Amino acid sequence: MRIRDILQTKGPEVVTVAPDRTVLDAMRLLVDRNIGSLLVLRDGRLLGILTERDVLRLTSSRPDDFGSLPVSKVMTADVLTAGPLDDIHRVMDVMTQNRIRHLPILDDDGLAGLVSIGDVVNALRHSAQAENEHLKQYIQGQVY
Numbered sequence: 130m131r132i133r134d135i136l137q138t139k140g141p142e143v144v145t146v147a148p149d150r151t152v153l154d155a156m157r158l159l160v161d162r163n164i165g166s167l168l169v170l171r172d173g174r175l176l177g178i179l180t181e182r183d184v185l186r187l188t189s190s191r192p193d194d195f196g197s198l199p200v201s202k203v204m205t206a207d208v209l210t211a212g213p214l215d216d217i218h219r220v221m222d223v224m225t226q227n228r229i230r231h232l233p234i235l236d237d238d239g240l241a242g243l244v245s246i247g248d249v250v251n252a253l254r255h256s257a258q259a260e261n262e263h264l265k266q267y268i269q270g271q272v273y
Contacts, residue, residue: 133213148201177204
């Protein structure tokens with residue numbers, strides 16, 4: 130299974146934020162959309178990612194700066210990415226080893242989407258269920 134298979138099911142929508150918006154603006158967007166990360170883009174180019182963890186770190190070190198600090202000062206700039214043709218197991222390994230929950234997907238045209246660890250687990254669960262059903266049918270002689 131490839132990451133493009135997840136994107137075909139999930140769709141390409143990604144919630145983004147500009148680097149000069151305040152962290153408070155970004156927090157409101159995270160809450161309003163019920164999501165765990167925002168991709169930080171300028172002119173369609175990926176600059177970073179702002180996650181709930183980034184906001185929590187700011188909360189513990191500079192709680193009064195939410196309304197004035199720009200997203201660019203808090204985001205993770207060194208973003209790991211994957212491509213649509215990457216194998217889902219490799220992507221799962223990257224996410225697990227690096228303890229990240231969101232991975233931007235880039236293709237030749239730029240941003241192709243975003244997958245979460247939940248998207249990956251759900252896709253693998255559906256694949257395992259389908260394989261299990263096919264095996265049951267095979268064992269019962271129901272294969273045509």
